Amino acid sequence: MKRSLVISAVTAIAVTVLGSAAAVGSPAAGRTYYVAPAGSDSAAGTPAAPWASIAHAQSVVQPGDTVYFRGGTYGYSHANSGCKSQTDRVDAITLSRSGSSGNLITYAAYPGERPVFDFSKVKDNCRIKGFDVTGNWIHLKGLEVQGVPQNNNLNHESWGIWISGSDNVFELINAHNNMGPGLFIQDGGDNLVLNCDSHDNYDPHTSNGAGQSADGFGAHISANHPGNVFRGDRAWWNSDDGFDLINAFSSVTIENSWTWRNGYLPESTTPAPAGNGNGFKAGGYGGVYVSNGAKHTVRDSVAFDNKVSGFYANHHTIANDYFNNTAYGNHPDFNMLGINSSGKAVGLGNLRNNIAYTGTLLSNMSGTNASYNSWNLGVSLSDSQFRSVSTSGWDGPRQADGSLPVLPNLRLAANSSLIDKGANVGLPYNGKAPDLGAFEF
Known part of the structure; x- marks a missing residue:
């Protein structure tokens, strides 16, 4: 299958970009400890005598160590410091102890079990971070x-x-x-967000309007922090956007990810009062031009049934790369609204091998570098081009290795005229040319 070759290439890219941090399945040899909801921090941290808290585990671990969390609920009622003001930021959990290259500190679910960190009873009257990860070379898995x-x-x-x-x-x-983004990269580089889900996030009390800031995933990083990658992730039913890269001054890559039904109240079709509702919001700097903007890449990804755009440039200042994506039933599917140095709205984006089908197809395309996409190849689209156009099942169980489920949804049918119609963008493929869309036949 063609897609297996693409995934292999992407994995190779990740190893280059992320170095030792990419070896997520093979933690370095070190000590192993255990934590359980009914444990005690005065215990030995063994399977028979587990600790009770991640805070105590962090006080003990060294680079290369692994901490397993047994199933159950780890509840929090207060942050680890007081609010200095109502607009202060406090942490329930701070992970500041760093591992090292090739020796990550791993905090992981015990195999086959489900540890739940529940912060719903935290009463601190300011901005709250469930986890604040300030350290480096840390691996969180299965939480x-x-x-x-x-x-x-x-x-x-x-x-x-x-x-x-x-x-x-x-x-x-x-x-x-x-009540805010599920996972948010404020700063730092070479972080990998792998096979994660972020959904049903809604911020009813946000000061700029209910629903305005609860994204699935966000990366708003400063300059000189490249290499942040979102891979194999899903974001759905978040009141704002699925993925949001606004104010990111270092390049971010989003690949092999899905996002749908953002901009609504969770589990409904009621629009969030002030939520935006984009699938992939790929940049922008608050609607103004900046001279040091970063170029982002979104590839091999799917956006459908979002309240507004599936793929959105959001007044970005540089032409991002949008390669091999599928947009279905968004409004519009691709909106390449950019801004130039004069502050004028322009179309910005390099688009290859994409599919836009149903909904409103395109907006702000004038000025983009777009070719070999479904809308400029003279190809007539219909449901018969796909094995299925179902919008159900996308949140189903992941495969055993944590990768996205294999669905027929929006995959090309055997007789699709979108097969071998793409252009070579540097990713491996079989056949005469790449296929269009996120899934190679």
Whole structure:
């Protein structure tokens, strides 16, 4: 299958970009400890005598160590420091101890079990981070993060996981029902967000309007922090956007990811009062031109049934790369609204091998570098081009290795005229040419 070759190439890219942090499946040899909801921090940290808290585990671990969390709920009622003001930021959990290259500190779900970090009872009256990851070379795997609250309406949002360190891996995280973004990269470089889900996040008390700031995933990083990658991730039913790269001054890559039904109240078709509702918001700097903007890449990804755009340039200042993506039923599917140095709205984007089908197809395309896409090849689109156009099942169970489920949805049918109609953009393919869309036949 062609897609297996593409995934192999992407994995190779990740190893180059992320160095040792990309070896997510093979933690270096070190000590192994255990934590359980009914444990005790005065215990030995063994399977028979587990600790009770991640804070105590961090006080002990060294680079290369692994901490397993047994299934159950780890509840929090307060942050680890007090609010200095109602607009202050506080952490329930701070992970500041760093691993090292090739010796990550790993905090992981015990195999086959479900540890849930529940922050819904945190009462601190300011902005709250469930996890604040300030350290480097840390690996979080298989943890569920839920319920981070907003306790006043003076702030924009709280966060499930906030990241400012570098060379970290976040794998199989399930962040949901937080009053702000599920996972947010504030700063740092070479972080990998792998096979994670972020959904049903809604910020009812945000100061700039209910729903305005609860994205699935965000990366708003400063300059000189390249290499942040979102891979194999899903974002759905978030009140704002699925993926949001606004104010990112270093390049970000989003690949092999899906996003749908953003901009609505969770589990409904009721628009969030102030939520935007884009699938992939790939940049922008608040609607103004900046001279040091960063170029982002979105590839091999799917956006459908979002309240507004599937793929959105958001007044970006540089032409991003949008390669091999599928947009279905968005409004519009691709909106390449950019801005030039004179502050004028222009179309910006390099688009190859993309599919736009149903909904409103395109907006702000004048000025873009677009070719070999479904809309400029003279190809007539219909449901018969695909094995299925179902919008159900996308949130189904992942495969055993954590990768996205294999669905017939929006995959090309055997007789599709979109097969071998693309252009070579540097990714491996079989046949005469790449296929169009996120899934090679």
